[in-house]
Amino acid sequence: MRKLFVMTSQFTNRTSSSDVVLRDDEFFELRGFILRVSGIFFPDSKRYFIESRLKKRVEQLGLSSFREYIDFLRFSPYRGKELDILFGLITVNETYFFRDELQLKAIEENILPELINSKPRNGFRRLRIWSAGCSTGEEPYTIAMIFLEKIQPKFPDVVVEIIGTDINGSVLEVAKIGVYGNYSVRFVPENYLSRFFEIKGDKFYLRDEVKRLVRFERVNLVDKFQMLGMKGFDLVLLRNVLIYFDEGARREVVSLIYDSLNRGGYLMVGYSESLRNVTKAFKVVYFEKAVAYKKE
Ligand SMILES: C[S@@+](CC[C@H](N)C(=O)[O-])C[C@H]1O[C@@H](n2cnc3c(N)ncnc32)[C@H](O)[C@@H]1O
Incomplete structure (x- = not known):
């Protein structure tokens, strides 16, 4: 050696x-x-x-x-x-804002209101969301924008904490900076674009109002020790990550994420992914055109 x-x-x-x-x-x-x-x-x-x-x-x-x-x-x-x-x-780090809008619609219209309504109304209601395998941050920031635009006006007593994690440290550095190119923002609706981004030349700078809702951390999903620190979430997004894993790793990671969720909490995987053959621990909940997994 x-x-x-x-x-x-x-x-x-x-x-x-x-x-x-x-x-x-x-x-x-x-x-x-x-x-x-x-x-x-x-x-x-x-x-x-x-x-x-x-x-x-x-x-x-x-x-x-x-x-x-x-x-x-x-x-x-x-x-x-x-x-x-x-x-x-x-790692394959492909991502963009507002990816798979039907899933986002279910999160905005069904999942978040249900999670909020299930919390006791004494003081502020706290919502904890985790984007696991968040790459350069577009996914957690999308959730932050939806929260500010659609959820906060209806539920002003709710405080949200969003955590984006990835195994790849360099994508997290990009996420923390919060400056994006055309490719990333191509599906951002016009009203979101003008409210949440400052456009300078061909760059899109995410405003502080959004950035301050999201915290980034390096977490390897197969590292049981690191996963012990990830607890108490109401919603976990694990989209377009499991496709890269083998069957054993899928089972392992999904089981660790099950432990990370609060009772009543939801897990959402990618649009083309499914937990069939991975676990039976969750209740499968069907929304209009999206599926999510609930920890009962
Ligand atoms: C294709 S991106 C998905 C990004 C985002 N979730 C989306 O759907 O747009 C997959 C991400 O998972 C991350 N990843 C792969 N294996 C991981 C692991 N063991 N722990 C944490 N992140 C991992 C990769 O680094 C990559 O950034």
Whole structure:
């Protein structure tokens, strides 16, 4: 291993088209490692994705093979930092504001009013919402805008706390800044755009009124220890995250999220995702054109 540790001081910019290739045994071992530390599963068809995303990193570290990279991830004193870099390279962070509006409609018209009405009216009513796997923040900020525009006027005694978490630290840094491009805002309704964004050139700056409702934290959903800190939520959004996991990780994460929810709380997964074959713990609730999972 000595060779590997010495190499960390050689963060060279080697860009030569080296002969670093991902061999079969390395691919199987690397994907097993990634699965264990993140829940993310790469089928055989994603082998090229892994190779192309990580090859440059292997070279940057001055390593000569994926075998050495796997050892580096396991044994190097810098493995914590390297894991962060790995997550940054392999996660798919596609997201945008107002994604899947039928689900948002169910949240606005059914789920949030039900959750609020179920809370006792003594002083302020507190609502806790978690966007798990929030990427660059568009999802939790969308919920914050809906709260300000539609919920707060009807329920002025409600205080909301929204937490956005992700395994990838760099997307959270983007989320905290709150400045977006055209792609992210393309489905934002006109009235929301003019109320909640300041437009400068081709950039959309989220106003403080929205930013202050959302807090971002680094949380790995398969890390049981970190998940112990995530408790007392009324609504959890886990949209477009489970699709990247294998069956075991899906079960594990959904069960941990079940524990994170208050009784009566809801879990919503992505529009194309389902908890069939994952758990029977929730009651399935059908809204007009969306489904959510209730912890009874
Ligand atoms: C495709 S994005 C979904 C973003 C947003 N929820 C949406 O629906 O638009 C999936 C996100 O899940 C995150 N993710 C993947 N595995 C994770 C894990 N084990 N713990 C926390 N976040 C994870 C990725 O980093 C990525 O940002």
